[in-house]
Amino acid sequence: MSRDAVPPPVRLGDYRPPDWLVDTVHLDVQLHPTAARIRARLALRPNPEGREGSPIVLDGDELSLKSLTLDGVPLAGTAYVVTATALTLLAPPQRALTLEIETVVNPSANTKLMGLYRSSGTYCTQCEAEGFRRITYFPDRPDVLAVYTTRIEAEREEAPILLGNGNPVESGPVEGTSRHYAVWHDPWPKPCYLFALVGGRLDRIADDFVTATGKKVELGIYVEPGKTERAGYAMDALKRSMRWDEEVFGCEYDLDVFNIVAVADFNMGAMENKGLNIFNDKYVLASPQTATDADYANIETIIAHEYFHNWTGNRITCRDWFQLCLKEGLTVFRDQEFSADARSRPVKRISDVRLLKSHQFPEDAGPLAHPVRPSTYREINNFYTATVYEKGAEVVRMLKTLLGEEGFRAGMDLYLDRHDGDAATVEEFLACFADANGVDLTQFALWYAQSGTPQLAVSGTWDAATHRYRLDVAQSLPATPGQDQKQPMVIPLAIGLVGPDGRDLPLTLDDGSNAERGVLRITEPRQSFVFRDIAERPVPSLNRGFSAPVKLSSDLSTADLLFLARHDSDPFNRFDAAQTIALGHLVAASAAARAGSDVPVPDALVEALGATLADGALDPAFVAQALSIPSEADVAREIGVDVDPDAIHLARTRLRRAVSAALAPQLAATYDRHAPAGTYSPDAASAGRRALRNSCLDLLAAGGTPDALARAQVHFDTADNMTDRFFALAVLAHAAPQAREPALAAFHERFRDDPLVVDKWLALQAQIAEPEALERVRGLTRHPAFAWTNPNRVRALIGSFAGLNPTQFHRADGAGHALLADAVIDIDGRNPQLAARLLAAFKSWRSLEPGRRASAEAALRRVAAKPGLSPDASDIVGRSLE
Numbered sequence: 001m002s003r004d005a006v007p008p009p010v011r012l013g014d015y016r017p018p019d020w021l022v023d024t025v026h027l028d029v030q031l032h033p034t035a036a037r038i039r040a041r042l043a044l045r046p047n048p049e050g051r052e053g054s055p056i057v058l059d060g061d062e063l064s065l066k067s068l069t070l071d072g073v074p075l076a077g078t079a080y081v082v083t084a085t086a087l088t089l090l091a092p093p094q095r096a097l098t099l100e101i102e103t104v105v106n107p108s109a110n111t112k113l114m115g116l117y118r119s120s121g122t123y124c125t126q127c128e129a130e131g132f133r134r135i136t137y138f139p140d141r142p143d144v145l146a147v148y149t150t151r152i153e154a155e156r157e158e159a160p161i162l163l164g165n166g167n168p169v170e171s172g173p174v175e176g177t178s179r180h181y182a183v184w185h186d187p188w189p190k191p192c193y194l195f196a197l198v199g200g201r202l203d204r205i206a207d208d209f210v211t212a213t214g215k216k217v218e219l220g221i222y223v224e225p226g227k228t229e230r231a232g233y234a235m236d237a238l239k240r241s242m243r244w245d246e247e248v249f250g251c252e253y254d255l256d257v258f259n260i261v262a263v264a265d266f267n268m269g270a271m272e273n274k275g276l277n278i279f280n281d282k283y284v285l286a287s288p289q290t291a292t293d294a295d296y297a298n299i300e301t302i303i304a305h306e307y308f309h310n311w312t313g314n315r316i317t318c319r320d321w322f323q324l325c326l327k328e329g330l331t332v333f334r335d336q337e338f339s340a341d342a343r344s345r346p347v348k349r350i351s352d353v354r355l356l357k358s359h360q361f362p363e364d365a366g367p368l369a370h371p372v373r374p375s376t377y378r379e380i381n382n383f384y385t386a387t388v389y390e391k392g393a394e395v396v397r398m399l400k401t402l403l404g405e406e407g408f409r410a411g412m413d414l415y416l417d418r419h420d421g422d423a424a425t426v427e428e429f430l431a432c433f434a435d436a437n438g439v440d441l442t443q444f445a446l447w448y449a450q451s452g453t454p455q456l457a458v459s460g461t462w463d464a465a466t467h468r469y470r471l472d473v474a475q476s477l478p479a480t481p482g483q484d485q486k487q488p489m490v491i492p493l494a495i496g497l498v499g500p501d502g503r504d505l506p507l508t509l510d511d512g513s514n515a516e517r518g519v520l521r522i523t524e525p526r527q528s529f530v531f532r533d534i535a536e537r538p539v540p541s542l543n544r545g546f547s548a549p550v551k552l553s554s555d556l557s558t559a560d561l562l563f564l565a566r567h568d569s570d571p572f573n574r575f576d577a578a579q580t581i582a583l584g585h586l587v588a589a590s591a592a593a594r595a596g597s598d599v600p601v602p603d604a605l606v607e608a609l610g611a612t613l614a615d616g617a618l619d620p621a622f623v624a625q626a627l628s629i630p631s632e633a634d635v636a637r638e639i640g641v642d643v644d645p646d647a648i649h650l651a652r653t654r655l656r657r658a659v660s661a662a663l664a665p666q667l668a669a670t671y672d673r674h675a676p677a678g679t680y681s682p683d684a685a686s687a688g689r690r691a692l693r694n695s696c697l698d699l700l701a702a703g704g705t706p707d708a709l710a711r712a713q714v715h716f717d718t719a720d721n722m723t724d725r726f727f728a729l730a731v732l733a734h735a736a737p738q739a740r741e742p743a744l745a746a747f748h749e750r751f752r753d754d755p756l757v758v759d760k761w762l763a764l765q766a767q768i769a770e771p772e773a774l775e776r777v778r779g780l781t782r783h784p785a786f787a788w789t790n791p792n793r794v795r796a797l798i799g800s801f802a803g804l805n806p807t808q809f810h811r812a813d814g815a816g817h818a819l820l821a822d823a824v825i826d827i828d829g830r831n832p833q834l835a836a837r838l839l840a841a842f843k844s845w846r847s848l849e850p851g852r853r854a855s856a857e858a859a860l861r862r863v864a865a866k867p868g869l870s871p872d873a874s875d876i877v878g879r880s881l882e
């Protein structure tokens with residue numbers, strides 16, 4: 001193959017079991033800043049299920065091979081071939097054998113942050129998905145499970161802490177040298193993507209946890225020196241996660257120790273390496289002065305997510321990377337449930353659905369659409385997506401909705417029991433639920449195979465004479481890349497029929513049966529459901545709790561929606577009804593703004609928001625969500641084609657101003673009623689009060705009155721925690737041009753030495769919806785606080801600009817698109833994964849109006865034309881332009 005030849009895509013249908021298995025791995029790692037030496041001893045044997053007489057093919061990437069022996073004998077140069085991607089033993093004896101491989105890598109030069117690298121001087125590893133091959137030659141695929149023993153050696157001065165997977169075995173000085181070592185043994189067979197080691201100068205907070213069967217586990221969280229005070233919340237979240245997984249899923253921890261290490265340079269959020277989770281420090285470190293309530297909530301969720309992988313991901317792993325959702329969708333579902341139990345369940349559901357709609361729906365509607373379980377990929381790193389994670393979680397949630405609490409638990413119990421120790425598939429997962437419940441899930445499995453967001457059109461008819469109510473439901477699934485023809489899905493549609501007094505009517509179907517747990521099973525392209533004994537015209541509440549990840553359209557009038565916003569017993573739909581009114585208005589108002597006119601704000605919306613504000617029985621966190629006006633991205637998605645971001649921005653600004661004017665006294669009163677009481681605590685109830693108070697402030701400031709802006713300034717000046725301080729800063733930066741610069745400067749001055757807080761400052765400036773934002777972002781790339789090499793800095797500044805500032809990223813002159821293209825081209829040479837993720841900001845480019853569409857296309861083509869573009873970035877541009 002020539003150097004620039006593109007390798008063929010990997011296909012699910014081509015799966016073959018490995019030809020060789022690895023039973024044990026002994027690693028001896030000599031840490032060194034520029035020449036780390038890895039001796040690997042692999043016990044291999046032919047796989048009875050593999051092809052007989054096969055060569056041994058070991059993956060490798062940027063490795064320098066120093067020596068190679070087979071059963072202790074150096075291999076002749078003719079016995080093997082080394083290429084840039086593999087080490088192949090051409091004709092190995094077909095029996096159990098031992099290979100010893102010595103490689104050298106340069107951790108300091110590893111800017112891809114995959115394999116063994118250094119982050120602020122700390123040695124750490126990242127092996128998912130295919131990073132282990134950057135440490136040693138190995139069959140780097142998740143269905144090769146081995147037992148690992150790791151000896152790590154380093155200069156004591158440079159790396160007094162040495163951590164590995166599993167349990168500590170021994171440690172001590174290397175006599176006669178300034179070095180020391182530690183040996184770790186992990187008794188649980190695992191794929192190499194779960195391997196990890198850490199070496200560095202780190203501080204620790206320690207605690208312990210006694211499992212359900214009385215085993216004591218030592219817990220450690222390691223952070224940069226001086227930061228232990230910020231790790232307490234993560235430890236608390238870890239212990240709560242461990243207890244929750246025992247209580248809710250019967251999953252008990254299985255090693256003597258569990259360690260977490262926080263590093264400053266990390267491509268993703270965190271990684272579930274067995275017994276040694278490695279985290280982006282943004283998702284560990286929190287204090288009232290430096291972290292917002294949202295940061296605390298993220299930490300809680302991500303700590304839980306990585307911990308929950310110990311069973312769903314590690315004890316049961318994936319057969320191949322096509323099955324990624326098997327661990328990710330399921331584990332996201334589990335972390336969502338954990339946070340729902342720890343906080344307000346309805347509010348958690350609302351925020352999860354908002355995330356799904358803002359990130360996954362556009363993915364599913366654009367050129368990067370793919371099924372929850374893709375059937376082909378060029379670069380697996382590009383499939384850690386909202387579809388695999390968030391839609392994958394929705395699919396598991398639908399299973400639970402269809403099977404009920406007990407049926408779902410029975411399926412999970414069977415899965416955890418039947419597949420413990422396996423590298424499993426989605427089919428095997430579903431078979432457990434089918435077997436445990438005696439049901440057929442063949443049609444349900446389409447959720448894993450068909451991409452795109454299903455559309456449901458629902459209309460209702462009440463017959464006054466027969467007291468019958470009929471719901472007509474039609475489903476369709478739009479064509480997506482590679483999938484022109486679609487089959488109907490199983491859609492669990494939770495509904496209620498709300499009577500005029502606001503109470504739910506019984507859901508008795510025409511044949512006398514009940515809609516089980518209020519859930520209709522939609523399986524056909526068109527279906528009708530007739531309910532009897534409906535004495536008065538009800539208002540249907542559809543897709544309660546967002547029971548299915550679909551786009552629903554109905555014949556509900558604005559009056560019906562207003563009624564639901566005030567009376568629905570389902571909090572999600574109560575929230576959603578007002579959002580639907582607002583969205584409908586914003587679509588019309590955007591069209592009007594584009595045509596140079598305006599449309600009046602519907603009274604129903606002001607009434608719905610006013611009623612929510614006035615209802616003292618509601619959870620403040622819920623009210624805060626209900627007060628939010630749909631984002632510009634929400635409106636763009638709803639419009640779908642020929643999108644003009646400036647018109648949307650104008651329409652939304654006008655709406656917020658009108659709501660502000662109409663509700664100002666109520667907003668001010670609610671703000672005052674929720675003044676902080678006592679010292680800061682990150683608990684859900686306190687966070688909810690702050691969220692409501694801040695939402696009121698935001699809407700008040702949207703009116704732009706001197707009074708409101710003065711209130712924001714006081715809020716900023718008197719805040720005693722990051723949530724309030726940063727929220728007020730954002731309000732001032734967006735709504736008060738005169739106060740903007742002094743407030744930004746004061747904030748920077750106070751937190752200049754704290755990179756995670758500086759990220760907030762960068763991200764906020766990147767989101768200012770004014771033409772000067774572009775120059776500001778350019779200028780900030782030259783600020784001493786910014787570093788192109790740190791993914792958190794780049795995501796804060798460049799990622800926020802491209803992802804959260806639609807009018808400026810999509811500037812009509814194309815300069816925003818060009819800025820992202822320049823950044824991607826520059827970053828790609830160092831960190832292809834980061835470059836590819838930033839590029840995904842173009843995922844909805846085809847829905848823009850023609851001028852902006854042209855500039856987006858030009859930017860994508862410019863990236864595509866870059867010589868030596870990484871496989872990561874070229875996969876994204878290639879699919880985006882297809």
Ligand code: 0A1
Nearest residue numbers: 126128129267268270271272
């Ligand atoms: N399994 C992790 C996600 C993850 C994937 C790839 C990584 O490499 C850069 C890092 C983390 C999770 O789901 O949390």
Ligand code: ZN
Nearest residue numbers: 305309328331
């Ligand atoms: Zn995960």
